[in-house]
Amino acid sequence: MNVAFRAAKEYELTQVQPLIDDLLQPISHLMMAGKTAVLKVNLLMKAAPERAITTHPVVVEAVANHLIDRGMNVIIADSPGGPFIAPVLDSIYRASGLAGVAERTGAELNHDLSSSETLLDGAEKLHRFEILNVVKQADLVINLPKCKTHGMMTYTGAVKNLFGVIPGLTKANHHFRLPSRLDFGDHLVDIAEFVQADFHLMDGIVGMEGDGPSGGQLIQSGFLAASLSPHHLDRAVCQLIGIEEKLVPTLLAAIRRGFLNEQTQVIGDTLRVKPFVLPKSAPVTFLPSWVPEGLHHRLAKAIRSKPDFLHKKCIGCAKCAEICPAQVITMNQDRRPECDYDNCISCFCCHEICPVKAIEIKQSFLGSLLKK
Ligand code: SF4
Ligand code: SF4
Numbered sequence: 001m002n003v004a005f006r007a008a009k010e011y012e013l014t015q016v017q018p019l020i021d022d023l024l025q026p027i028s029h030l031m032m033a034g035k036t037a038v039l040k041v042n043l044l045m046k047a048a049p050e051r052a053i054t055t056h057p058v059v060v061e062a063v064a065n066h067l068i069d070r071g072m073n074v075i076i077a078d079s080p081g082g083p084f085i086a087p088v089l090d091s092i093y094r095a096s097g098l099a100g101v102a103e104r105t106g107a108e109l110n111h112d113l114s115s116s117e118t119l120l121d122g123a124e125k126l127h128r129f130e131i132l133n134v135v136k137q138a139d140l141v142i143n144l145p146k147c148k149t150h151g152m153m154t155y156t157g158a159v160k161n162l163f164g165v166i167p168g169l170t171k172a173n174h175h176f177r178l179p180s181r182l183d184f185g186d187h188l189v190d191i192a193e194f195v196q197a198d199f200h201l202m203d204g205i206v207g208m209e210g211d212g213p214s215g216g217q218l219i220q221s222g223f224l225a226a227s228l229s230p231h232h233l234d235r236a237v238c239q240l241i242g243i244e245e246k247l248v249p250t251l252l253a254a255i256r257r258g259f260l261n262e263q264t265q266v267i268g269d270t271l272r273v274k275p276f277v278l279p280k281s282a283p284v285t286f287l288p289s290w291v292p293e294g295l296h297h298r299l300a301k302a303i304r305s306k307p308d309f310l311h312k313k314c315i316g317c318a319k320c321a322e323i324c325p326a327q328v329i330t331m332n333q334d335r336r337p338e339c340d341y342d343n344c345i346s347c348f349c350c351h352e353i354c355p356v357k358a359i360e361i362k363q364s365f366l367g368s369l370l371k372k
Contacts, residue, residue, distance in 0.1 A: 002026075003227040003236035004268040008205045009220075011049070011058040016224070020062035020201070023226040027199045030140055033071025038138035039063055039107070040197065042146045042161050043078040044213060045353060046088075046095045052206045053214045055144045057097030059203040059224070063142060064107040076102065077110035077134045081353045082319060084113055084168025110134050115167040120194050124257075125178055125187040135165045135195060143197040143230065147204035147221060147237060149212035151281045151305075151348030151361055152181060155243050156213050158200040158230035159192045159250040166191070172349065175325035179345035185249025189257065192230050192250075200233045201226040207241070209276035215357045221273050231259045236266050242275025247282055280361040281305035281348060304346045305363045311336045313358035320350035320359060 006019040031037075041055040049056050064074045080092055093099040093109050102109045115130040135141060145161035153160055166174060178184045204223040210216035221241060227233035231254040238248060245251045254260050309320075316335030325347055328340040337350075351359040 001227065001229045001232040001262050002265045002267050003225060003229075003232050005236075005240070005266060005271055006224045007222055007269045007271055008224045009222050011056050011205060013058050013061060016058050016205075017062045017065065019224055020059070021066055023201055023224060024063070024066050024199070026226075026228060027140075027142075030198055031067060031070040031072055032139070034073070035139035036073045036075060036137075037067050037140040037142060038110075038135055039074060039076045040135065040141060040143045040161065040164065041076055041078050041098065042144070042156075042164065043080045043092050043096055043098070045081050045355065046092045047214070048095055049097045051214075052146065052148070052208045052218045054096045055146050055203050056205065057101045059201075059205070060098060060144060061101045061105055063144065063201065064101060064105040067140075068106055072140070074105070074107040075110050075134060075138070076107055077132065078164045079132060079167050079171075080164070081171075081349070082168070082323060086111060086113070113167070118194065120190055123187075123190040123194075125183055125190060126174060129174065130167050130170055131165050131194070132167055141195060141197040143200040145200070145202050146207070146213075147202055147241065148208035149210060149216055149243075149276055149279045151211060151213070151279050151351050152346070153185065153188070153249055154247045154279065154282050155234070155238055155241075157202060157234040157237055158227075159188050159234055159254070162192045162195050162197065162230070163188055165195055169323065172323055172325035175345070175347045175349060179326075179347065181249045182252065184347075186253040188250050189231075189253040189259070197230065199226065199228060200230045202233060202237060204237065207276065209278075211279045211281075211351070211361050214352050215354070215360070216279070217277070219274070219276060221276075223269075223271050223273070229259070232262070232264045235260060235264050240271060240273050242273075243278070247278070280363045281346065303364050305361050306341055306344055306346060307339065307348060307351050308360045308362035309337045309339060310358045310360060313356055315356055315358070317355065319353045319355065323349045323353045325349060
């Protein structure tokens with residue numbers, strides 16, 4: 001399976017457009033006038049493009065231009081991290097620069113908040129849940145992930161981005177029912193297999209390393225990458241940015257289930273990217289041989305990273321309490337979050353949604369010792 005890379009240093013439409021026109025060639029036969037294409041962007045939260053949290057508007061604009069030139073209707077869609085309601089969506093569209101993309105290109109910003117129950121017969125984990133109708137009804141789905149690290153999944157790319165087809169806060173229920181990273185990785189693969197997006201094109205011009213997907217540092221990774229397969233795209237990108245497969249649950253699930261049996265063929269520009277700094281929550285992948293097997297489960301729990309709430313930075317918005325799948329965050333009298341750590345499942349949804357980086361990832365002492 002081919003994964004194509006193009007070097008891209010800046011978000012300049014004149015430079016990005018020809019690269020995207022070239023990368024989209026493998027699906028030119030699917031671009032039919034009058035049909036509708038959905039661009040599944042990453043709109044995690046209300047954030048300006050320079051923060052590298054969301055898919056950059058220049059990338060979205062170039063894809064929209066390409067499809068609209070071929071007579072397609074284009075809808076830009078995602079279900080962000082918080083509540084899936086029109087005022088929140090509109091503020092995110094404006095902040096992320098996608099409202100401007102819609103104005104300039106004629107693409108539509110999705111306002112269809114409806115979803116319908118989906119039964120995944122062959123799914124390994126959850127079988128029945130809601131998926132956005134706008135994605136289900138599209139003639140063509142193009143997945144436009146952003147290249148970032150991720151507190152729970154180590155890396156977020158093509159497969160993880162498709163979790164955004166689950167509406168709003170119902171995502172928390174998925175986390176709560178599947179607290180283990182490996183189970184959740186399997187579930188993300190199930191969702192990606194259901195959606196069967198036609199193409200995956202990653203914005204890696206500026207990525208995020210460290211404690212992503214919203215609280216990390218920017219990194220000039222300088223690439224665009226594309227493939228017909230989300231699994232092969234993620235594998236090739238992880239190799240490029242120095243993240244080992246064994247640390248990424250979605251890749252482990254794809255390997256186990258045979259989606260990566262075929263060889264990944266990297267084509268296009270040859271790139272060198274400085275290895276991404278991993279999130280502090282990146283897992284310990286082995287335990288020392290002297291630890292008795294009966295203690296593995298307890299030890300694994302003891303070495304898990306946990307969120308650390310920085311009350312001085314906190315603005316009391318309560319978004320973390322609202323999103324917490326395990327409902328272990330309460331707001332105290334001073335409108336600051338307090339966490340019941342015994343029941344925290346280390347999903348880092350709170351860390352991901354905090355608008356002011358007031359939640360850090362705290363490694364346990366034992367976990368940091370074992371990583372060393
Ligand atoms: S920690 Fe962040 S998300 Fe939680 S209340 Fe404070 S500012 Fe809001
Ligand atoms: S406190 Fe944060 S990391 Fe723990 S379960 Fe709640 S959202 Fe997840």
